[in-house]
Amino acid sequence: MAAINDVGLLAEEVDARSGEMIGNFPQAFSHIGLVNAAWAITQGQRNARPAPAAVAASHQAPGDGT
Secondary structure, X not given: OOOEOOOOOEOXXXXXXXXXXXXXXXXXXXXXXXXXXXXXXXXXXXXXXXXXXXXXXXXXOOOOOO
């Protein structure tokens, strides 16, 4: 996100030394990459935590049928 310019565009390339944006602004490819990364992170976080029912069941006392 640090490579976004003042109007929210992402350049094709960024000069590693100066941080200057180089090339065109192919927004479809840049944005789909950002969206895909955000989606993958969200899916990983969802898969990493237990479902609410599993958490509730783990907190029941032995023999507690509630």
